[in-house]
Every structure is written in C-alpha cells, then in structure tokens.
Amino acid sequence: MFQVPAIYLAKKPEKLLTLVISPLIGLMNDQVQGLEKRHYYGAKTINSDISPVLKQDIMEKVKDGIYDILYLSPETLLARSDVEQLIGNRTIGMIVIDEAHIVTTWGKQFRPDYWYLGDHIRKLRKRQLQEKQRDLVVATFTATAIYHGKEDMYEETIDSLHMIEPITYLGYVRREDIKITIHQIQKVSGRFEYELDKFDRLRDIIQGSLLMEKKTLIYFPTVSLIQRFQEYIQSQTDFYQDIAVYHGRMDKVLKMENYKQYLSGNKLIMLATKAFGMGIDIDDIKRVVHFAPTGNVCDYVQEIGRAARKPGLDGEALYEYDKRDFKFINQLHGLSTIRPYQLIGVIAKIEALYCQQIRKYQKNYTRKRNAMLLDAENFSYLFSNPMHDEGNIINKVKTALLLIQKDFEKRRGFSPIVVRPIPMYSIGYFQISPDVQHRLRMEYHQTVKEIDKVHHICQVMLDNIWKKSAQHLSFPKFKYMLYAADPALSFNKSYLIRPAYCTRLTFHPDSIDRFYDIWNLLKNYVYTHIINGTYVSKIEISTILQKSAAFYGHPYKADNFCEILLSSIDTYRRQFSHNMQSILRTKYLMNGQMEYRFLSPIRNYFRWAENTYHSIFNHQLDGRLYLVEERNGHILKEYSTALGIFEAMGLLDFEISGGDASQIYIYVNQEQALKNIISHPQTYHNTLLEEISERHRISARMLTYIYEGGFSSEEIWNLLEDYFLGRVPPVVEDDWKTESLPEL
Known part of the structure; x- marks a missing residue:
C-alpha cells in the first residue's frame, strides 16, 4: 500500500527518499522482489543476510539517487549515529513503519530497539526541518493492531512514535477466503506420549496435503520441536524430501534455498517458526497448520493469514488442539519476561557503578560526569540462563533498562536514567607510530596497547580519552569526530592516529x-x-x-x-x-x-x-x-x-570489526530515585512489566476460549473481529481477572 506514495515522492523534483522500517529479513526481501516482479527496480534492502559488497553498492546507489525506497531493520537505522552514512545528502520524504504492532509487542519482549524508533525519528525530522526546511511523513501499517480496549496497540503506537492526530484507516480482520477448523483432541486412555501423538496426527495431515497437492505451512513454537519432528518424519516416512524448513537458527543460504523451493512448489510442505510469518507473501498456500500456538492472538491471526493470498483461492487454517499445547505459550512468555527482582538488581548495579564513577572523578563537576559506559556483562549474572545465548542476555539487559526508564516516564514524566539504544565499542583499533604511542601513554595511562608490532596496530581505550579530554561531548559524538578526523576535536590536533579494522578470517x-x-x-x-x-x-x-x-x-x-x-x-x-x-x-x-x-x-x-x-x-x-x-x-x-x-x-568466512568491548551508554539524571528503590525494594512496582503479564493472561484466555468453544469458522472470525476492536467476551474477562499467572 505504501509503495505507491513512495514512488510518487521519488518522482518529485527533490527526488524524495522513503525509508521502510521492517522487522524481518524475509519480509523485506519479499516486498522488494514483489516490486521487481512489477518492473519497479528502485527499491532495495540492507539487512544482515546481504554481503558487504551488496550493502556498500546499495548505499552508494541510494546516495546517488538510483534507489528511492530503502528497507531497513530498526537496529540498522539506530546503529548509525548519522543517517547520512546510509543515505548521503538525500532528503527523506516518508518513513514507513511496517508491521507497526511490533512497536508495542515485540519491543517489550524481544526487540527493545523498536521502543526507540519514535525518539530517533523525531530527531531525524527535527534535523531535516532545520537544515532543509522540509518535513517528512510518518506512516504506519499493520493488519493486527488492537484498536482500543485493554490491549490498545493503536494509542500506544501513536504515543510511542510521537504522532499527532494521524489520519487513520481501519480495515477488516476477517478473511472470508480462509476457513478455520479446530479439532479438540481427547486424551487416549492409557497413552501418555503427548509429543508422539501430536507427531502422528501431523504426519497424517502432511500425507493428506501431498495427496491433494495442497501447499501447506506448519507452524511450531520452538526450533527444537521442528528438529525432533524432522527426525520423526525421516524415521517414519519416505516423503521427508518433500518438506522444507525455515527458522532463525538456520544457515542463511540453506534458509533461502528452502524458501525458494517452497515458493516454486518444488516442495509443498514448510515447517517453520514464527520467523516465517509477517508479510511473507506466497500467494498459493492453501493450508496453514499449527502444531501448537506460537504466541498471542495477534500471532495466530498473522500466521493463518499466510493462506489464500491469491484472488479466488480458498484456504484453510487447521489446528488439532490439545490442552497441553499451552505449555509452549507459557514457556515462551516465561523465557522472554523480565522479573521484578531483576529490575531491582539492575537499578542497584547502576547506582553502585555510578557511585564508583563519582568518587573517581569527584573533581570533575561537569554534567557529563553523570554519563557512563557500561559493559552488559556487569548485569549478565542477573539474567544468566543455560537456554540463553550471549546475544539474548544483552537484549534482556537492554529491555530491563528500557522498562525502568519508560515506566518512570509514564508514571512521573521523568526518568532517573536515560539509555541509548545501540551498544558502542569502547575499544578501537588504530595504527599509531611509536613516538605518538609514547606521548599517549604519558598523557593517558593504561589507554594504548600495541597488538601488532610490525604494523604498529594498537588497541585504544576510547572511553579513557573521552573521560579525560572530551566529556563536554557525548561519547557517540566524540567517536564520530575522532574517526572523521574532525579538526574541531582538540585530540585530533595533538595526535595522529589512523583507524584500523580487524578482519577475522576462516579459510576453507x-x-x-x-x-x-x-x-x-x-x-x-x-x-x-x-x-x-x-x-x-x-x-x-x-x-x-x-x-x-x-x-x-x-x-x-x-x-x-x-x-x-x-x-x-x-x-x-x-x-x-x-x-x-x-x-x-x-x-x-x-x-x-x-x-x-x-x-x-x-x-x-x-x-x-x-x-x-x-x-x-x-x-x-x-x-x-x-x-x-x-x-x-x-x-x-x-x-x-x-x-x-x-x-x-x-573460500572463506570473515568478520570485520572496528573495535571490541561493546558497551551501553547510560546517563544518570537523579541518583536519589535509585536509592529509594534499593532501600525499599518491596514497594517497587513496574507498571509496564505488570501490563505485559496481564496482556499475556488475556491473550492466553482468549485463545483457550476459541480453541475449546466448539465454534464454527464464522463464529471464530466474529470473535476475532471483536477482539481487535477491543471487545473481549465477558467470560474471558472474568477468567483473566481471577486467574493468577503461574510462576515459570
């Protein structure tokens, strides 16, 4: 829908650029390919699956005005301290947030960077108005945002993105071309093999789909379930070669090969997690099946909406429901939820580190003494879990910091801490001559370490230089001026250092x-x-x-x-x-x-x-x-x-890095508010955290009501339409109000 105005803006004399913020790589690729099928070649995407060669080529052609629509993840946009690194001197005509419901859902549980989008877009807008006297349009699109009611995503999205009285268009949730079929499984007496029973039924569904040549998409809540089902299918049947797989942990080349085989029809069955969801536009999927729910009501509607996207095609959403399936929803919610004691622990750690910094720099009474660069490892002990990888822990630390900040802003209009969204390297690589190294060591103790004596490559503790010589600047601004050799930075006048990049190589x-x-x-x-x-x-x-x-x-x-x-x-x-x-x-x-x-x-x-x-x-x-x-x-x-x-x-695998020790920037506005929480932890309540748990209970009860109610397809669509208009059946409302969320 937004592609037409984007193309229109590009045809204006100013040749205006459109940035599309999108959550999933598959969604970005799918939309770009869809435009190219219609002979429009002015759209490209920059994401982690694209090689550095293509990224650089795309960025150069965006700057040169060859491409006018650029798809990005929020992380890619926020990671640039200056948007000109991406787009050069282009003027932005429109910023689109696609699948905008994520601003208020994934952001709180999985993608904290979505919460920062509004602040970042506001800065871009202000800067463009000042420098070019040209405003930009902010547009949001989603098929699954709840309008009003207890889970009001509509108003939350408007507030988060700082939109003022936006023009609003409401569509329809109901899909007349998709029949929802839910069979409630009765437990077989004497059988306790829950997973095997479910696998047997899924095998029969796949056999039926292959016989009737129905392209079928099967959703699983976890990657490990997909892997166990693959092992089961390989041992039980001879049609496993007709099955493709798609999930976030797969090698990107294999993932794309599977996607293309499914798209072309060479393979009729796809096993996937919710990564194969939003916006994936394969128009001839006839059947969407769920092993178990993958998330909330919005996720369910998004996923069944992959069926029957070709005009005239009828689709089916099939689910063999077992009461025990809900353990996956609760597990997924439990894994993603931050606990109150963890928030209090984060607050206590920030206060302790802040006190250390004040004592260390007690003679420096500038405002910037309140700014800290903290390694996420300072907090990792609060979130350590054998099921989590390092990246997930960093994400949880960022989410916890954001929950603290946004809760204070919501309740009091002011937060004692402010957090920058993207971690920054505090250790940089530079080529430095021996005499300059000597002078740096004299001026900045324990700051320079030579790691390559042949080429005089050094590790430099950038935060030490910043704290001593440039705390009147923010750390990101200091780094930008340092790497750009900006003469306005006094350090650059005194010391000649050349940025170096460490390339880690693994040869075939x-x-x-x-x-x-x-x-x-x-x-x-x-x-x-x-x-x-x-x-x-x-x-x-x-x-x-x-x-x-x-x-x-x-x-x-x-x-x-x-x-x-x-x-x-x-x-x-x-x-x-x-x-x-x-x-x-x-x-x-x-x-x-x-x-x-x-x-x-x-x-x-x-x-x-x-x-x-x-x-x-x-x-x-x-x-x-x-x-x-x-x-x-x-x-x-x-x-x-x-x-x-x-x-x-x-021939090889490579990774290029400009530094090490990724750190999070935190600014302490008011220490006393932190001390009050530490002194009386039992009185601290985070309203946002409580809302997340409450919404999980509402959604879980609503799904239970739909799956166990014995409703027809027409009745289920009526319930879903009411739900997305903020209307919950009275029995569901009574249940979640009296239900306490089990500790997971």
Missing part, C-alpha cells in the same frame, strides 16, 4: 584450488562471450557456475554469487579502477530481466580480484588481517568488496 581447507576452479571457469565463459559480442543473463551465468564443484547442486549459492559478482564489478569500475573504459554494458528485456555484455577491460577486474585474494592470503596472520584506512581512502571498501566475493565463493 581447499581455498586456493576452489578459487581457481571457479575463477577459471568464469573467466573462460566471459572471454568467450566477449569474442562473440553476445549478451548473457544472470541465469545463464549461474548455470555455468553450477558446473564447478563449489556450486554443484546449490543453485541458490550460484545465484547469490552472481548477484555479488555483478555488483562488485560495478563497484570496482566506479571506485577502484584507474581505467576510464567501460567494462560492462546492460540492457533490459521486455520481461523486465536484465542482460549483460562483458567488454575486454574486464580483465583488469579479474586481475584485481586475483591480486587481492593473494594479498589477503599472504598477509593474514593466524586468521587476522588489519586494514588501515588512509584519510579519504578506499582500503576498507576495497578489501570488504573482495572479501564479499570470496565468501560467496565459499
């Missing part, structure tokens, strides 16, 4: 042989078409590449390499080549596809890639390579482009 055992196997095959193919003067398509290049051992049987890997290859050729021509001659021509066909004609100067590109590969291989030491960026240079871009090519070829 047959890296060199694999490189020449693919590269020679590619070069011979390209040179043949140069001689013949013919155009080729991506599909033709991919087909040739699949003759190599690296890509044999992996069409998606070959397709992915083609994308990166062609993008890197364009990047090389624009940024790294000293030859002004064209190396590649393109033309669009009537079907919207593009074809390519290679020209003889392409040999320089091949030579550049070969030389860079050998340089990386020969200069790395124990899997590490330090890249030093010259002022206004392209070293980082050049090597990251080449590394992206080699990773897509399967």
